[in-house]
Amino acid sequence: MSADMADVNPSSEWKLKPHPVLPSGKPCVVCILDGFGENKYKDEYNAVHSARTPNVDKLRENAERCRFVQAHGTWVGLPSNDDMGNSEVGHNAIGSGKVYKQGASLVDAALESGDLFKGDGFAHVKQAFEGHTLHLIGLLSNGGVHARYEQLKQLFQGAYEHGAKRIRLHILTDGRDVPDGSSIEFVGQLEKDLEQLRAKGCDALIASGGGRMHVTMDRYEADWEIVERGWKAHVLGEAPHTFTKALDAVTELRKLPKANDQYLEPFVIVDGEGKAVGTVQDGDAVVLFNYRSDRMVEISKAFEYENFSAFDRVRYPKDLKFAGMLQYDGDLKLPKNYLVPPPFIERTSGEYMVKNGLSIFACSETQKFGHVTFFWNGNRSGYFDEKRETYVEIPSDKCPFNEKPDMKTREITEAGIAALKSGKYDLLRINYASPDMVGHTGSLEATIRACETCDECLGELLAEVDKLGGVYLVCSDHGNADDMVQRNKKTGQPLQDANGVNMALTSHTLAPVMVAVGGAGLKDSVKMRDDLPEAGIASITATFINLCGYEAPSDYCPTLIKTD
Numbered sequence: 144m145s146a147d148m149a150d151v152n153p154s155s156e157w158k159l160k161p162h163p164v165l166p167s168g169k170p171c172v173v174c175i176l177d178g179f180g181e182n183k184y185k186d187e188y189n190a191v192h193s194a195r196t197p198n199v200d201k202l203r204e205n206a207e208r209c210r211f212v213q214a215h216g217t218w219v220g221l222p223s224n225d226d227m228g229n230s231e232v233g234h235n236a237i238g239s240g241k242v243y244k245q246g247a248s249l250v251d252a253a254l255e256s257g258d259l260f261k262g263d264g265f266a267h268v269k270q271a272f273e274g275h276t277l278h279l280i281g282l283l284s285n286g287g288v289h290a291r292y293e294q295l296k297q298l299f300q301g302a303y304e305h306g307a308k309r310i311r312l313h314i315l316t317d318g319r320d321v322p323d324g325s326s327i328e329f330v331g332q333l334e335k336d337l338e339q340l341r342a343k344g345c346d347a348l349i350a351s352g353g354g355r356m357h358v359t360m361d362r363y364e365a366d367w368e369i370v371e372r373g374w375k376a377h378v379l380g381e382a383p384h385t386f387t388k389a390l391d392a393v394t395e396l397r398k399l400p401k402a403n404d405q406y407l408e409p410f411v412i413v414d415g416e417g418k419a420v421g422t423v424q425d426g427d428a429v430v431l432f433n434y435r436s437d438r439m440v441e442i443s444k445a446f447e448y449e450n451f452s453a454f455d456r457v458r459y460p461k462d463l464k465f466a467g468m469l470q471y472d473g474d475l476k477l478p479k480n481y482l483v484p485p486p487f488i489e490r491t492s493g494e495y496m497v498k499n500g501l502s503i504f505a506c507s508e509t510q511k512f513g514h515v516t517f518f519w520n521g522n523r524s525g526y527f528d529e530k531r532e533t534y535v536e537i538p539s540d541k542c543p544f545n546e547k548p549d550m551k552t553r554e555i556t557e558a559g560i561a562a563l564k565s566g567k568y569d570l571l572r573i574n575y576a577s578p579d580m581v582g583h584t585g586s587l588e589a590t591i592r593a594c595e596t597c598d599e600c601l602g603e604l605l606a607e608v609d610k611l612g613g614v615y616l617v618c619s620d621h622g623n624a625d626d627m628v629q630r631n632k633k634t635g636q637p638l639q640d641a642n643g644v645n646m647a648l649t650s651h652t653l654a655p656v657m658v659a660v661g662g663a664g665l666k667d668s669v670k671m672r673d674d675l676p677e678a679g680i681a682s683i684t685a686t687f688i689n690l691c692g693y694e695a696p697s698d699y700c701p702t703l704i705k706t707d
């Protein structure tokens with residue numbers, strides 16, 4: 144039992160009703176195996192299936208206490224069921240217990256209605272259209288996790304129609320949410336679409352770029368040098384490689400040893416005299432066109448804050464008209480100006496629990512720390528109540544994760560077990576990042592190792608829960624490790640490149656994910672309900688609130704368990 148709960152008296156709107164059957168006061172662990180889906184392809188290319196996972200297998204075999212729920216598309220607020228889930232929308236859903244229309248859907252709607260070009264954010268950047276340049280920076284991809292090409296196209300066409308005369312694109316190649324090598328196709332398409340704009344008299348060019356994991360799109364301050372490389376290329380026009388054409392840049396840079404879209408070297412596009420065609424100057428407008436926040440926060444700080452010390456910006460353009468596609472941090476109000484309002488996520492499970500006197504422990508390593516805190520709490524940084532909450536970040540490695548596939552799974556487990564033993568917490572949420580982060584490297588062997596280490600650590604964690612008479616819920620937020628190869632959609636057979644080598648899949652999958660409950664402290668009568676065939680991950684919230692001994696708020700998605 145945590146700190147005395149008698150000293151809290153939440154107002155009626157926040158009061159959680161005690162569960163009629165399940166007691167409170169037992170430590171409850173929610174463990175998220177990030178990117179650990181249950182894929183229909185159960186073959187050697189499914190790392191979850193191929194890995195030795197005796198602990199997960201034991202959970203999976205107990206059909207009365209283990210089921211699968213959807214973690215993609217409309218189940219997590221994305222436009223269509225062809226959209227992969229991801230950690231941001233997944234942890235929003237699991238933390239809030241509800242499905243909110245997410246960035247991708249909000250931007251689609253704002254473009255569809257034209258509201259995007261009528262809002263205050265666009266009016267802010269429009270001030271630069273006379274006599275200055277509009278710079279658009281973001282992920283060039285149709286992966287739909289951080290950005291979508293169709294939206295970018297409508298953005299720069301709309302900007303031209305609303306008066307932009309000079310537009311510069313600073314593109315980050317993907318190869319993570321979409322197949323490696325697809326950058327060639329996206330750059331080719333972008334060049335065609337900009338050519339049409341130039342034919343109408345708009346001076347529109349690609350000005351710089353680089354691979355998303357090497358240039359600009361760092362998150363959780365894992366490696367500011369990634370952002371610095373982006374600043375140099377996009378703002379200062381400085382990079383190790385210069386080209387006169389973006390297609391040449393991507394084609395040639397992909398020929399470098401070990402090159403791929405995710406980690407492509409930074410480049411700057413120059414004119415015939417070798418002068419950068421699109422540096423950011425005083426009075427220019429800069430718009431970040433990614434809608435997802437985690438990998439836009441650091442570059443946003445570099446553009447937004449006069450006082451900034453994460454790296455030497457060398458030159459900070461004056462009178463910049465800066466905006467994000469969305470506001471990327473609601474607490475920091477960062478950026479101040481944005482084109483589309485973010486989802487307003489309120490009354491999340493964390494806020495309910497601390498208001499009802501429960502104590503919370505949240506832990507992951509850097510790469511997923513923001514997911515078990517910021518995204519879990521509805522895109523809010525900081526604590527709801529620092530007396531009742533403890534957030535622990537284990538610093539992630541900076542090397543490619545396939546080189547050290549255990550990542551910090553063991554260290555996270557140690558921290559979780561220590562927190563459990565302290566007896567201070569009612570709810571402990573822990574995210575094992577490696578199935579997802581190693582899955583994104585495309586290395587099947589490394590991802591199998593990541594899954595095996597997660598399983599070993601999960602066994603230790605759950606054994607501690609049992610020792611303490613506690614309860615647990617094991618789940619995931621979306622698929623990734625469950626499919627490590629690109630497949631023929633009809634036959635399911637691996638697709639091969641020109642050399643007959645299987646083409647790795649680095650992205651998430653559409654697979655459902657497991658939800659398993661248990662623990663020495665869980666009443667025998669608790670079973671999975673069998674009347675919710677279409678449940679999604681947003682039902683995990685009510686489920687763990689029940690395990691903590693409370694009824695969930697009435698408007699949360701329904702619990703997955705029954706206690707007859």
Ligand SMILES: O=C(O)[C@H](O)COP(=O)(O)O
Pocket residue numbers: 178228229230231288289319320438579583
């Ligand atoms: O940002 C990334 O790493 C990927 O695009 C999405 O992965 P995540 O949603 O698991 O973070």
Ligand SMILES: [Mn+2]
Pocket residue numbers: 177178229230231233579620621
């Ligand atoms: Mn994830």
Ligand SMILES: [Mn+2]
Pocket residue numbers: 178230579580583623651
């Ligand atoms: Mn991922």
